[in-house]
Amino acid sequence: FITFRASLHRPSRVPASFRTVCSARATPAEAAMAQPQSFEESSAAYKELTKKLRAITQLQRVESVLSYDQLVFMPQNDAAAAERGAQQSALAGLIHERKTDPKLLALIKEALADLAAAGGPEAPSSSGDAARLLELEEKAFLENDSIPSELAEKRAELASTGYAAWVKARKAADFAAFEGTLGECFETAMKVAEAKRKGMGSDVSLYTTMVDEFEVGMPTERIDTIFAEVQAALVPLIVRVLAAEDAPSKAPLEGKFPMEKQKEISQRIVKAMGYKEEFGRIDVSVHPFSSSMSPSDVRITSRFSDDEWFQGLAATMHEGGHAMYEQNLQPSALRLDNALSMGAHESQSLFWERHVGTSKAFWKWATPIVTGTFDDFNYSADELYGAVNAVTRSLIRVEADELTYPLHVILRYKIEADVVEGRLAVKDIPARWNAEMKELLDIEVPSDAEGCLQDVHWSGLAFGYFPTYLLGSATAAQLAHYCAKDIPDMYEQIERGEFENVRKWLTEKIHRHGSRPKSLDDLLESQLGEKLNPKYFIDYLTEKYTALYKC
Numbered sequence: 001f002i003t004f005r006a007s008l009h010r011p012s013r014v015p016a017s018f019r020t021v022c023s024a025r026a027t028p029a030e031a032a033m034a035q036p037q038s039f040e041e042s043s044a045a046y047k048e049l050t051k052k053l054r055a056i057t058q059l060q061r062v063e064s065v066l067s068y069d070q071l072v073f074m075p076q077n078d079a080a081a082a083e084r085g086a087q088q089s090a091l092a093g094l095i096h097e098r099k100t101d102p103k104l105l106a107l108i109k110e111a112l113a114d115l116a117a118a119g120g121p122e123a124p125s126s127s128g129d130a131a132r133l134l135e136l137e138e139k140a141f142l143e144n145d146s147i148p149s150e151l152a153e154k155r156a157e158l159a160s161t162g163y164a165a166w167v168k169a170r171k172a173a174d175f176a177a178f179e180g181t182l183g184e185c186f187e188t189a190m191k192v193a194e195a196k197r198k199g200m201g202s203d204v205s206l207y208t209t210m211v212d213e214f215e216v217g218m219p220t221e222r223i224d225t226i227f228a229e230v231q232a233a234l235v236p237l238i239v240r241v242l243a244a245e246d247a248p249s250k251a252p253l254e255g256k257f258p259m260e261k262q263k264e265i266s267q268r269i270v271k272a273m274g275y276k277e278e279f280g281r282i283d284v285s286v287h288p289f290s291s292s293m294s295p296s297d298v299r300i301t302s303r304f305s306d307d308e309w310f311q312g313l314a315a316t317m318h319e320g321g322h323a324m325y326e327q328n329l330q331p332s333a334l335r336l337d338n339a340l341s342m343g344a345h346e347s348q349s350l351f352w353e354r355h356v357g358t359s360k361a362f363w364k365w366a367t368p369i370v371t372g373t374f375d376d377f378n379y380s381a382d383e384l385y386g387a388v389n390a391v392t393r394s395l396i397r398v399e400a401d402e403l404t405y406p407l408h409v410i411l412r413y414k415i416e417a418d419v420v421e422g423r424l425a426v427k428d429i430p431a432r433w434n435a436e437m438k439e440l441l442d443i444e445v446p447s448d449a450e451g452c453l454q455d456v457h458w459s460g461l462a463f464g465y466f467p468t469y470l471l472g473s474a475t476a477a478q479l480a481h482y483c484a485k486d487i488p489d490m491y492e493q494i495e496r497g498e499f500e501n502v503r504k505w506l507t508e509k510i511h512r513h514g515s516r517p518k519s520l521d522d523l524l525e526s527q528l529g530e531k532l533n534p535k536y537f538i539d540y541l542t543e544k545y546t547a548l549y550k551c
Helices: 002-006 016-021 028-034 044-072 078-099 102-117 127-145 149-172 176-200 206-212 220-242 259-273 310-327 342-356 360-373 381-388 405-420 426-441 467-486 490-495 500-509 520-528 535-548
Strands: 282-284 290-294 297-302
Touching: 044 078, 044 102, 044 127, 044 149, 044 290, 044 297, 078 127, 078 149, 102 127, 127 176, 149 176, 176 206, 176 405, 176 426, 206 220, 206 405, 220 405, 220 426, 220 467, 220 535, 259 282, 259 297, 259 310, 259 360, 290 310, 297 310, 310 342, 310 381, 310 500, 342 467, 342 500, 342 520, 360 381, 360 490, 405 426, 405 467, 467 490, 467 500, 467 520, 467 535, 490 500
Parallel strands: 282 297
Antiparallel strands: 290 297
């Protein structure tokens, strides 16, 4: 093409249609004229709208920086918490003002009109994305516009002060010290959901409205059906597994393990998985979490204990799965390229933590890493595989094995749903929690710190978040099933420490789509050929644990 282009003294003599196909032969100006316009180029309203939306995104990323600092670096005292709450409240007020600027809705409607006018065979190739973005933004605007500024600011401030109150109450194992704040958290979140419901003219339940913030397009009736199927299968399976005589030993997990060496192992493994530390960082916090400031700055935290090493590694792999989702989203700074939902997000973290990190193949690769880092640690891959998959009745959700973990989620889901729907008073949460733990897992809860105060979520008004953990677990199993079909030697690759093909498969099936699908069911149906089906999760757990426990 370069040789041919050089011989063309008069490029304009080349037919326009030929120049369009072989643009290397056209002048830059002619090539630009021949290229079809994107919708953003053809609609001034859409272009102005996306500029405003990207500015809002950047303000929200500042919120993420403040939150990350509070949870990881900020001094832990009441005065600092109050000041940070005031900072977050002021920023939340500014963001809310921009989100509810009437100009946004006017631009959305104008862009929708432009999109309709551009319909047909001549429509810009980007119009599909534009239509979805406008749909998402119109819904978001109407929801945001329905929330009074004072209520938005109260929610942001309470999320900060609520966290500080939770930390103190958890440390003192005293639910009564947190009860008033928690009641205020529930009340404020319910007011926000009610405002959204009225603003959208929706007749769905209050709790479904709250769940929708985290799991779009997933009504609680659908969740109830999925959870009932999982609970019915797992309760008797857990009883059978725990009664088995041939249980694997957890001895390889017990002892004294320097936390710096644990960090070394975790960082090596999470980077091997595909987490790009040059576009993030790894820290320590009270509660493991991940936070995205942009696809080029995605941070993870973990926590470590010097008398047990696997929980820290599992948490790091879990948060690494979240982070890789965020790092592989398209960098448009538009809602279209946000993660679809928390269920989709949890599917990524649990895919890596469970379907990779507790597999036999993984431990054939990872065992030399662990044994080579800890002193006098001489266990085989089979022994480590058995130890990390041992089933026990755990008080703590984040430390629970994958077989009992779903019941921890179902307990929280039922409690918060009952509080929101008026079937349970906040003051009665500890008693209900303790009774459910006994019924589902036959565990006596010794203190509030190990019971209803163990999770941070409610202090941040994240009601409706918990069910996404189990939706993610079920999705991860379904993805693992189909990934192994598409990559027949998937586990042989994992055994060699080769994770790139698996990560690329997940990017192709999940990451790159952002929020283009309308729900997790829609995404799975388009990529796998069927909606979320708990059968794969139940089959995976049944086959794995009956084999491990020989029951």
